[in-house]
Structures are given as C-alpha cells and as structure tokens.
Amino acid sequence: MIKDAFDLKFILDNLPKIIGALPVTISITLISLFFGWMLGLIFAFGKVSGPRWLREVLKLLTDILRGIPTVVLLYVVYFGLPQIVGSLTGASLDGWSKQTFVVIALALELGISSSEMFRSAYNSIRKEQIEAAWALGYTKIQRFLKVIVPQGLFVILPNLSSAVLSIIQATALVYTLGIYDILGKARQIDTNEAHVKTFEMYLAAALIYWALAGVVTVIFSQLEKRFGRGRKVVAA
Amino acid sequence: MNFSWEFVLDTIKYVAMAIPMTMLLTFIPVTVGLMLGFLLAVTRIRKIPVLTQIITVYNSFFRSIPLVVLFFLVYYGLPKAINYMFHDGMRVVSIKHLNNNAVAIVTLILYAAAFLGEIVRGALSSVDMKQKEAATALGMTGWQTYIRIIIPQAIIVALPNYFNFVLALLKGTSVVFTISVVDMMSAAKLRAEYGYRYVEAYVLVGFFYIVFSILFSRIFLAIERNAKRHMGQTI
Known part of the structure; x- marks a missing residue:
C-alpha cells in the first residue's frame, strides 16, 4: 500500500511558478473591470434618461444577462461572436x-x-446638491465630476469591492479555454508531475486566490476610510 | 452562419433530462446549508471562543475562493482526508471510490453554509434588542424568545438575501462539468463537443438558465410579499 502523503514542500517549491501566472489573472480582472464599469455607466445613463425603446431593450438585456451563468455567457461569446461577426460582416x-x-x-x-x-447611487444624491451645482453655473461635466462622483463613489464602494472579488473568482473559469491563469498554471504543473500532487496544486492555487481576496478587501477598507473622511455619519 | 435548429431540438431533450440534477445541486445545498449556516451564525453571535475564530476563517476561505477551485479541493482532498483519518495515511481510498455527484453536493453545502451563515447572522442581529428585553420581561426562556420573537422577524430580513443566493447558486452550479457531474450545462457541453455545434448548445442551455432564473425570481417575490403580509408589514 502506498503512503498518501501530503507534500507541503512541493507546494512551497511550486508556489513561485503559480504566482508567475498572477499577471494573467490580474490583467483579465482589471481590463474587465474597466470596460465593465464603463458599460455600466453607459447602461445606467440609458436607464435613467434614455428613450423608452432603449430602456425596454436594456431591461430585456438585464433579464437575460442576470439569468445566464458566467461560464455559459463566456462560451456563447467565445464560440458565437466569431460566427455572428463573420456572417454579418465577413470579417474573421x-x-x-x-x-x-x-x-x-x-x-x-x-x-x-x-x-x-x-x-x-445617482438617485441617492440629494436633489439640492444638483440644484446647487446649477446655481454655481457648473457645466454638466463639472457637475458630474465635482458633485456626483465624489458623493456617489462612497455609496457604491462596498459594491465595487464585491464586484472586484466576483470578477477575480470568475476569471478562474478561463482555464477551460486553455488560458494559463493561476488555476491553469496549477493544473499545468500537476499534469507535468503526472497527477501525483493534484490536491497540493489546487491548494496552492486556492491560497493565492485567498491572498488576492485579502489584498482587495484591505485596499477597499482603506478607500472607505479615505472617502468617508469629513462625512457626517447619519444614523439609520 | 449555419445555425442548426435540428441540433437544437435534439439537444433540448439531453438538457431537459439534466434539469433534476441542476435542481438537486441548487436546492439541497441551500436547505442543508441554511441549517449549517444557522449554527455558524448563532455560534458567532454568542461569540463562543475558538469556534468563532474557526468560523471566521472558514467563511473567509469559502467566500474568497472560486467555486471551481473548491470543487477540485474537495474532490481531491476528501480521499486524502479519509485516508489520514481512518487508514493511517495509507492510500486506501482514492477518487475512483467517490461518487462525483455526492462530492459536488458536499462542496456546495459547505459553500452555501459560509454564505448563508453570514446572511442569517446579519438578519438575527438586525432584530432590535428591545424585543429581546420585552420577551424576557414576559418571562420567556432563551429558546422561546428565539423561536417566537427573533426568528420570525429575522426571516423577513433574510428572505431577499436568501433568495438572491439561491438564484446565484443556480447559476454557480453550472461549473460542475469540471468534476464530470452531468447537470444542464454539462449535458449541453457534452452534446456540443459530440456534434461540434458549440453556439447552438450554449445558447440553448443559456435559455434554460434564464427561464429558470425568471421563474424562480417571480416565485420568490411572491413568497416575500406573502411573508411580509403575514408579519403585518406593508413595506
């Protein structure tokens, strides 16, 4: 009977290699966050002040995208987009x-x-604030940057934090497309080692995800302190 | 683009046959996980030493790590744990002795317990302390206070979050194909790879998930309204 050993040394030896794949996970996360939040602002603008047909379209899109699992959406985009673009424009x-x-x-x-x-968040900003901005003669852009963003940002910080965490978790699915992110790298090492240290490699990957989530949580609690400065705490 | 309706019609029955598995993977964990989560929440509220710290670490771990990694950890870790505990560290049990469906459900229960524990804790601590004092003044015991006064009010607070988690888990279960469990997504993936028709299969299975999501969110909304009415609340 073989001994079912737990190899801590193997984890420590290979941890740097897996951490080497961290830029892949982080870059996918950051770029998705950037475009995702951009889209979010545009969609929010459409929902608040768009024409009726646009609001209906956005509502339908919301129902669709809320119900579809991330991995299914990922595969639909990955396999479907080239076909749609190909048949519409002929581009590859x-x-x-x-x-x-x-x-x-x-x-x-x-x-x-x-x-x-x-x-x-936009609705949470009091009407007087926006009227005050008008009274000061701010342009729409000034009003947005100087009045709405600073106040709205504090309100949405907890949501931003959980969005970052959930995107990081969602990136773990990309190994199924053959991208060597943290999980992909851990699996690659496991394959190279003839699958004898599988648990160890997944544990190593898990520890890195855990640490990453810890870092994100710390960053956001610092941000909350910063943006919360000078705000009166209104007891609920 | 050659979208094959024939393939879609053929795939529908494979995906439909996997509906029960998706439902089991969703509803067993949110039921068992709720009970476990309740125990975790009460332990944390009572601040029982050592256990409270362990639960904090547990929650942080299960909430921070991608579900797909958790599946792998349990899948490969469970035989190791069994060997260490019962077989003196000898490799007696290996993954081929495990039932993948059971592994998936166990993982999801552990996962759900971490999330639901936090939801329950938030709901229980949201109940006004005065309610507790009033119950004590009426001569109720600790358990009576919990069951008659605190839990009914906490349920109203917890319901929306609980149902949100159920909907999230319904979608979350779609990664069980990574440990070869055949749920809706997995069935679609198998057909996609069999027939080389990926777009059709994934669009179809996406449609299934969307329909169930909308259906359940309607039902949950009705339950929430009903519960509030019974509690005499109008908001």
Whole structure:
C-alpha cells in the first residue's frame, strides 16, 4: 500500500511558478473591470434618461444577462461572436486572443450588474446638491465630476469591492479555454508531475486566490476610510 | 452562419433530462446549508471562543475562493482526508471510490453554509434588542424568545438575501462539468463537443438558465410579499 502523503514542500517549491501566472489573472480582472464599469455607466445613463425603446431593450438585456451563468455567457461569446461577426460582416476574428473574448463576456456581465448600482447611487444624491451645482453655473461635466462622483463613489464602494472579488473568482473559469491563469498554471504543473500532487496544486492555487481576496478587501477598507473622511455619519 | 435548429431540438431533450440534477445541486445545498449556516451564525453571535475564530476563517476561505477551485479541493482532498483519518495515511481510498455527484453536493453545502451563515447572522442581529428585553420581561426562556420573537422577524430580513443566493447558486452550479457531474450545462457541453455545434448548445442551455432564473425570481417575490403580509408589514 502506498503512503498518501501530503507534500507541503512541493507546494512551497511550486508556489513561485503559480504566482508567475498572477499577471494573467490580474490583467483579465482589471481590463474587465474597466470596460465593465464603463458599460455600466453607459447602461445606467440609458436607464435613467434614455428613450423608452432603449430602456425596454436594456431591461430585456438585464433579464437575460442576470439569468445566464458566467461560464455559459463566456462560451456563447467565445464560440458565437466569431460566427455572428463573420456572417454579418465577413470579417474573421481568428486573430483575436482568447483573453479578448473573456474580457468581452465578463465586461458585459459586469456592465449590466453595475448599471443598477450606478443608478441607485445617482438617485441617492440629494436633489439640492444638483440644484446647487446649477446655481454655481457648473457645466454638466463639472457637475458630474465635482458633485456626483465624489458623493456617489462612497455609496457604491462596498459594491465595487464585491464586484472586484466576483470578477477575480470568475476569471478562474478561463482555464477551460486553455488560458494559463493561476488555476491553469496549477493544473499545468500537476499534469507535468503526472497527477501525483493534484490536491497540493489546487491548494496552492486556492491560497493565492485567498491572498488576492485579502489584498482587495484591505485596499477597499482603506478607500472607505479615505472617502468617508469629513462625512457626517447619519444614523439609520 | 449555419445555425442548426435540428441540433437544437435534439439537444433540448439531453438538457431537459439534466434539469433534476441542476435542481438537486441548487436546492439541497441551500436547505442543508441554511441549517449549517444557522449554527455558524448563532455560534458567532454568542461569540463562543475558538469556534468563532474557526468560523471566521472558514467563511473567509469559502467566500474568497472560486467555486471551481473548491470543487477540485474537495474532490481531491476528501480521499486524502479519509485516508489520514481512518487508514493511517495509507492510500486506501482514492477518487475512483467517490461518487462525483455526492462530492459536488458536499462542496456546495459547505459553500452555501459560509454564505448563508453570514446572511442569517446579519438578519438575527438586525432584530432590535428591545424585543429581546420585552420577551424576557414576559418571562420567556432563551429558546422561546428565539423561536417566537427573533426568528420570525429575522426571516423577513433574510428572505431577499436568501433568495438572491439561491438564484446565484443556480447559476454557480453550472461549473460542475469540471468534476464530470452531468447537470444542464454539462449535458449541453457534452452534446456540443459530440456534434461540434458549440453556439447552438450554449445558447440553448443559456435559455434554460434564464427561464429558470425568471421563474424562480417571480416565485420568490411572491413568497416575500406573502411573508411580509403575514408579519403585518406593508413595506
């Protein structure tokens, strides 16, 4: 009978290699967050002040994207987008990297889920504030940057934090497309070692995800302290 | 684009046959996980030493790590744990002795317990302390206070979050194909790879998930309204 050993040394030896794949996970996360929140702002704007047909379209899109699992959306975009673009324009997307499709799928999902958040943050700003901005002769852009963003940002910080965490978790699915992110790298090492240290490698990957989530949580609690400065705490 | 309706019609029955598995993977964990989560929440509220710290670490771990990694950890870790506990560290049990469906459900229960524990804790602590004092003044015991006064009010607070988690888990279960469990997504993936028709299969299975999502969210909304009415609340 073989001893079913737990090999801590193997984890420590290979941890640097897996951490080497961290830029892949982080870059997919950051780029998806950027485009996702951009889309979210646009969708929120459409929901607040768009024409009726646009609001109906956005509502339908919201129902669709809320109900569809991330992995299904990822595969629909990955396999479907080249076909749709191909049949509509005849252009080929063969040159696009896998990461591009991942970012499109994650950004779409985040765009819809964050649009609600942006909308309620906008609604949470009191009307007098906006009137005051008018009275001061601010342009629309000034009003947005100087009045709405600073106040709205504090309100949505907890939601931003959980969005970052859920995008990081969603990126773990990209290994199924053959991208070597943290999980992909851990699996690759496991394969190279003839699958004798499988548990160890998944544990190593898990520890890195755990640490990453810890870092994100710390960053956001610092941000909350910063943006919360000078705010009167209104007891609920 | 050659979208094959024939393939879609053929795939529908494979995906439909996997509906029960998706439902089991969703509803067993949210039921068992709720009971476990309740125990975790009460332990944390009572601040029982050592256990409280362990639960904090547990919650953080299960909430921070991608579900797909959790599946792998349990799938490969469970035989190891059994060997260490019962077989003196000898490799007696290995993954081929495990039932993948059971592994998936166990993982999801552990996962749900971490999330639901937090939801229950938030709901229980949201009940006004004065209610507790009033119950004590009426001569109720600790358990009576919990069951008659605190839990009914906490349920109203917890319901929307609980149902949100159910909907999230319904979608979350779609990664069980990674440990070869045949749910709706997995069935679609198998057909997609069999027939080389990926778009059709994934669009179809996406449609299934969307329909169930909308259906359940309607039902949940009705339950929430009903519960509020019974509690005499109008908001």
